[in-house]
Amino acid sequence: MEFTVVILSEQVGSYPKINWTEWKDRNRKQMKSQGDVWSMATLSGATIWDCLDNNKIDRLHLVQWKPADDTMYQVSLPRR
Secondary structure, three states: OEEEEEEEHHHHHHOOOOOOEEEOOHHHHHOOOOOOOEEEEEEEOOOHHHHHHHOOOOHHHEEEEEEOOOOOOEOOOOOO
């Protein structure tokens, strides 16, 4: 399964082997202040936890995520 994972761009250097792209949702782009800059990557895993573990992504760096086919992002992680 593929997941879209979003982190703060300042954390991208922690994951040099992952191809990150700058990302902001439509609502954030419409705000006057720039706010935080986010980066997104599509990564594989059996579950979101498997995806994070396999790619060695610190869950504290995660801003939001979703299965790649879903339209709604989630900000909290399910129980292990």
